[in-house]
Amino acid sequence: MSLRFDLIWEQAPAFLSGLWNTVWICAIGISLSLILGILLLLPLFSHHKVVRLPTKLLVEAARAIPFLMLAYLVYYGLPSLGLTLDSWSTAILTIVIYNAAYVADILRSAWVNLPKGQTEAARACGFTGVQLLRRIVLPQILIAAAPILGNQAIQVIRDSSFLAIITVPELTFTAKAVQADSFVPFESFITAALLYWVLCLLIEFGVQRLEWVRNFYGKA
Amino acid sequence: MAKLEQPIDAAQPLPVIQVVGLSKCFGSHPVLTDINLAIMPSETVCLLGPSGSGKSTLLRCMNWLERPSSGEVWLHGTQMGYQAGRKRLASEAELAKMRTRIGMVFQQFNLWSHLTVLQNVIEAPIHVQKRPKAEVVAEAEHLLAKVGLHNKLQAYPSQLSGGQKQRVAIARALAMKSDVILLDEPTSSLDPELVGEVLAVIQDLAQAGMTLVIATHEMKFAEEVASRVIFLDQGRIVESSDPKTFFAQPETARARQFLERYIHVGAI
């Protein structure tokens, strides 16, 4: 038995392009889902039950299904509604919907744990609705939840690997293609695994760097 | 530094616990300095002194929950923390065996939250001392009745008051049939109205001839129950005398200050 990492080296451009696709798909997906997740806070904290409860149910349900199931819904289901997306759009849309539910839930519990005095003081100053959220609540809960959001970003990267199944040419798909091509399954998959590891360590490192911001604000 | 012979006075009976030249530092901060004392059988020794004077640490060093920085602790002729007759440190298992001969009652009770009252009491006799279960259970029920908790056998610690918890903790220490019981401020975290019930139990033990070492802030109790009072200040034994002398005419200025403050506080 001999490992042929030289064959992997020959495929370096393929791995790099797979890695790049994973990075940008996840980056765009995470950014958009952050925005959507924040917007979901409005109905989640609405005073009207008819708005609040269905949103809450949807968020809970989205968090109870596997990523791949949602990808199938977008990939197989939407065309039957007359909406056919290319694989890139499918990938990003799936990440945005799926991750927005998690982001909304993370921020919701950060908001619930925010000292009551903060919002009361803001209301006393006349802040309401979107303004209250944007100027007072959001900056604090984003800082408080930063480490959890960082972990969630790592979760998105791991989940994005499922996109290989619906043939999005990201890192896992590349590893699969290379192993089929050169028949070096072990070397190919372990290379991809190491690349995922590096990617996630970078995120962890970034989150740790954010700690000083949290410390500055006294860990809101 | 470990000697092989307990330094004893031939004229005296063998002490239950003898502490020789014991010091303890946390980092560079000395908590206990050169402590020498002997606890004789059936004595009730009260450790008095301001908070931070080292009372708790001294008790914890006696059963090696804290390892002394220097000095020796002898338990009926065997040296705590060392292999029998040798200068080598005892293993955790050997140390554990020695600790079964010293009971301990903590300020915060430290009952095991996942076990019932009865289970708390029988846990160590069965699983550490390997005594037969039926015998241990019968004894435990008897002990719990003695501390007034015969109707709480199946309760969990969370369902008890502080005073009840502490009485269970005392029963737990008694069930080990150890040679001596160390009580670390047993009433300090109790509501005032619950202090009495616990002190009454301790007083019964003292009268029954159990050897007790009690760190306490209850001056009146110490005066009534103690056969000897040891006053600690800044990690040193400042006075050691019988309670009548100590409370009536303390020898040192520091003890006098301490007592005045306590009587003063007590008056409020």
Added chain:
Amino acid sequence: MDNLPYFLGGAAITVFVSLIAWVLGLPLSLIIAIARIQRIPIVDLVFSLYVSFVRSLPSPLLVMLLYFGLPVVGLDLNPLVAGIIAMTINTSAFNSEIWRSAILNFPSDQLDAARSVGMSPNQSFWRIAFPQIWQANISNFINEATFLVKSSPAVGIIGIDDLTRRAGKIAASNYEPLPTIVLGMMLYVVVLFAVSLASRQLERYFHDRYQLV
């Protein structure tokens, strides 16, 4: 709705794989946590790298690594075994962090009491710390089980016919993929809601009884 029995079969496979991995992962993760807390020289380093590596390793990739990659180094696994091992490895890394922080944060006064009655370190861990940690963290462990269920579709890649794979197969061949997939999703929702309901009940039961730390 004709597909319901077929889907229920898939759900059973999903639950089976996740459950076995959960049960196997608990003791494995405890061993990892203890080895790291004891700071056993090389073992500690190996396990901390293992945890970091697995925590960033996507499940589909892990499944393929075991199933397609290991035969190259002489280990031929059948798909079900490979799938279960992959899920077990996955959950062991996450669970070990739960064990580790629970053990490190276990109140020392409970252990003081255990030492004072002469329990050895082993006895005080298994008789005093472990039961309390297990009961106090049951909901965290069950929460990890829900993550397992959600990453279990990874085993479909090597041909294990779990719920997601069955849903995907029917959706790909069906004229009405949307209701098919929605039905599959609802089954996941039912399974996971049942799990988290059980978790909350258990937690409340233990909490009321002992008021654990």
